[in-house]
Amino acid sequence: MNSLSFKKVDENEINKIVEDNKNFLTTSKNPSIKYLFRLPEGLVVNIYKTNTILLQGESCYEFANRYGLKVVQKESISKKTIKNIELPNIGCDEVGVGDFFGPLITCCAFVDKDFEIKYPELINKITDSKKINDLKIITLFEELKDKVIWEVYILENFKYNKAYDIYKNTHTLKAICHNQALKRLFRNNSDLIGNKIIMDQFVNERSYYNYLKDQETVINKIYFETKAESKYISVACASIIARYHFLKEIDRLEKEYSVNLPLGANNNVKEIVNKYKLEKSNEIDKFTKMHFNSKI
Structure with missing residues (x-):
């Protein structure tokens, strides 16, 4: 598994990462971690109280580049600007x-x-x-x-x-x-x-x-x-x-299956997903991405 770490990340950049990925925020048992995100593509983002960011997963290079975290990309992209x-x-x-x-x-x-x-x-x-x-x-x-x-x-x-x-x-x-x-x-x-x-x-x-x-x-x-x-x-x-x-x-989908489908992946959405897993077990895969983790 790929991993990257960045020390003393600017507070504004951290706030941007937190805002963009708030739907994937989860809890951590590590008291040193301020924010922990588990993204759908399997990427784990750990943001420590010291403003150190640790990325774990195959897409960590792409995530780092997305937010301007300084890293040399593994594969070079076309030099054409x-x-x-x-x-x-x-x-x-x-x-x-x-x-x-x-x-x-x-x-x-x-x-x-x-x-x-x-x-x-x-x-x-x-x-x-x-x-x-x-x-x-x-x-x-x-x-x-x-x-x-x-x-x-x-x-x-x-x-x-x-x-x-x-x-x-x-x-x-x-x-x-x-x-x-x-x-x-x-x-x-x-x-x-x-x-x-x-x-x-x-x-x-x-x-x-x-x-x-x-x-x-x-x-x-x-x-x-x-x-x-x-x-x-x-x-x-x-x-x-x-x-x-x-x-x-x-x-x-809401009309066809008589359901309420809020957007995102926060805990409120997870509660609704878990409800439909019980009430609409035969239909839920028609309107839900089943690989998402619905644990709260």
């Missing part, structure tokens, strides 16, 4: 990874070179979907849906659970779903082939393609960057479109 990538391009993002309920959804969105000129009123509204409330997500989707070319891939809970039983890795599922969405985009819009693709990085480039080694067709030449949804219009659009479809799927 993607910050110079201009429109047109294709952005990719996903939602549903950290939620007990609902599917995993990936989206890729093509934004043409004249987007900022044609739709200046939209530019200030487009940002990472995690920073937009649900009502605005729905409104923004209606404004965006006909102005960009997009595809989503929805891995419904029943199929998600079966796939997880095979791969035992959420990063693999995300990579497969992103690849599926991109294949759909190019299958339905062959004229877009050759445009640059930017993906919000959840693993490094080498690991991403390794996760796809058993796939018949793999879309390559993708540029990976952390927090890409806050840097590129296309990735932000993909984030918003994916979030819209996730909310619609949650609404559909």
Whole structure:
């Protein structure tokens, strides 16, 4: 198991990590540990009272890079600086990874070179979907849906659970779903082939393609960057479109199975999960990610 440690981490960076991952906060018997997080992909984040951070798990390098913790990445990513990538391009993002309920959804969105000129009123509204409330997500989707070319891939809970039983890795599922969405985009819009693709990085480039080694067709030449949804219009659009479809799927599942499906993975959500494990044992795998730990 990989592990990394960082001493005297800035308090502001610690607060950012705590805020972003609060749904995965758990208790620790070690009195020296201030915060302990167990993330769905198997990563354990220990934050000590001395402001030392210890990461344990296969994705610790990706987590460190995400938050600017200084570490040399194991595998080198393309030296090409993607910050110079201009429109047109294709952005990719996903939602549903950290939620007990609902599917995993990936989206890729093509934004043409004249987007900022044609739709200046939209530019200030487009940002990472995690920073937009649900009502605005729905409104923004209606404004965006006909102005960009997009595809989503929805891995419904029943199929998600079966796939997880095979791969035992959420990063693999995300990579497969992103690849599926991109294949759909190019299958339905062959004229877009050759445009640059930017993906919000959840693993490094080498690991991403390794996760796809058993796939018949793999879309390559993708540029990976952390927090890409806050840097590129296309990735932000993909984030918003994916979030819209996730909310619609949650609404559909609630009606179909007569359940209440709150978002996230906090203790209140875990209580509801445990309730459904008893009351809806024959249906729960249709709306719940079963590998999540529901212990409180």
